[in-house]
Amino acid sequence: MGNQSLDPSLDYAKKLDEQDELSSFREEFYVKDDTIYFIGNSLGLLSKRSEIALSKIMESWKEYGIDGWTEGEHPWFYMSEKLGEMSAPLVGGKPEEVIATGSTTVNLHQLVSTFYHPKGKKTKILADELTFPSDIFALQSQLKLKGYNPEEHLIRVKSRNGRVVEEDDIIEAMTDEVALIMLPSVMYRSGQVLDMKRLTEEAHKRGIIIGFDLCHSIGAMPHALNDWGADFAFWCNYKYVNAGPGSVAGIFVNEKHIGTTPGLAGWFSSDKNKQFDMDHQLTPAQSAGAFQIGTPHMLSLAPLMGSLEIFQEAGIEKLRKKSLQLTQYMMDLIRHELADHGFEIGNPLEDHRRGGHVYLEHPEAARICKALKMNKVMPDFRNPNGIRLTPAALYNTFEEVWQAVQTLKRIMDDEEYKQFENKRGVVA
The missing domain is CATH 3.40.640.10 (Type I PLP-dependent aspartate aminotransferase-like (Major domain))
Structure with missing residues (x-):
């Protein structure tokens, strides 16, 4: 799934979800319908089985x-x-x-x-x-x-x-x-x-x-x-x-x-x-x-x-495959939609060197994270200028990745983030 062949449409994101053999596991978790939870690398969501x-x-x-x-x-x-x-x-x-x-x-x-x-x-x-x-x-x-x-x-x-x-x-x-x-x-x-x-x-x-x-x-x-x-x-x-x-x-x-x-x-x-x-x-x-x-x-x-x-x-091999697809898709969309907004992708690009999250760097990272959270997208800020976004393979979707990137684009286009102070909270 490379950037050159990217289809940036919502329909394509939905198509990827339809092809996802792990999609049923989302139902195992308490996922809020109005929130995109991209912080599972800090605290995963509660499952019904737990x-x-x-x-x-x-x-x-x-x-x-x-x-x-x-x-x-x-x-x-x-x-x-x-x-x-x-x-x-x-x-x-x-x-x-x-x-x-x-x-x-x-x-x-x-x-x-x-x-x-x-x-x-x-x-x-x-x-x-x-x-x-x-x-x-x-x-x-x-x-x-x-x-x-x-x-x-x-x-x-x-x-x-x-x-x-x-x-x-x-x-x-x-x-x-x-x-x-x-x-x-x-x-x-x-x-x-x-x-x-x-x-x-x-x-x-x-x-x-x-x-x-x-x-x-x-x-x-x-x-x-x-x-x-x-x-x-x-x-x-x-x-x-x-x-x-x-x-x-x-x-x-x-x-x-x-x-x-x-x-x-x-x-x-x-x-x-x-x-x-x-x-x-x-x-x-x-x-x-x-x-x-x-x-x-x-x-x-x-x-x-x-x-x-x-x-x-679910099987850890299948989860890893989906995780890599999610993070690659996210990086491709970020390059496509946010090329002019000063973001740098700070995580390794190669599959074998990339873990489960996307790491963005931006001088206004703290206030951007606050704006994302206000818009019901849950990111993870890392001092001084890092934004971690984690689409977890068990419960996140490709459509959520698409929606999150669109939200981030709007925040940057409209300069929504400027209403917040550019420093972390007590817990980041």
Whole structure:
């Protein structure tokens, strides 16, 4: 679907929707008829199945009380493992390599605590300068806990243009001083997809442990973490996976590391058959379950079950195909309709390097986002000049893409955005 062959008509958008084999999944979600929700890369919409799954957990609490841990359709004691098994196809892991647990940053702390073992001159952690601040905060904390100065021991690979980080530059930074590498699968701002397979191979050639933050890729694109040999990964489930605000997150630990004592041990790190022996000597679970810490948050886990059922039916390969079509169509329309309005497309254009959103840059980005929101198009502003637009494959349509671009064109033509202040809100 290239720009040269673009048909910019509404009829063409409707035709694309008629050809969409995933169109029925839109009915699974609570979509407001008067709103175009293009912010699913920050918080996905509620599905009816997630709502039902949550109500079932409430019912089991009502029915069984404490016996809900072992009784009912989905005993709580095994729920994290069950959801890990259901999540495994989304990350390309084996069931025993994946667990639903914790939150993104807690899980990162767990994994770095487990796999960062500075020794001799091999003391540094390698990251990048464009990654999400939370990850940097955690890495800085872990270095301080080990007695190292983050200014010296946290390497942040520079971007050549402020949008993407080249794999060649990352590999060049893999010196014999690096003990651990932590990188995003997809850059949260520009949507760049890193070549995780290549980076893992290069890290392992140098004897370096490598892991990935999948927050902006899980649910939007396939992964093959086990095949690639990645050592670990972690992610949230409230963006493309649609499991709800602050929902329980996930961890992948490669099978070769199963049996490793967790850096941060806790009650649910235990082998389930021994957990209630009340022994003060931990026997870690022989699975990714060992990297749990505390008791699972059942009311935050439940919506994930409903959401993952939808992913099982839709299939991540088909979702990725539609996602790429949606973002390509959006970029083509933006070039066609907004060529004279000062927008730059800041995300990679190639399919294999582009995640699930379109990233636009404009000097008036903050006020343009406010104008879009006033017109019932929900965008995502990223300081200082970024607009992220995310047509989610499970519930957004090609017609919505067409309508959103027309709305954006009108906002620019009529200078509607000028009524707003060009700065972000408290939450952007």
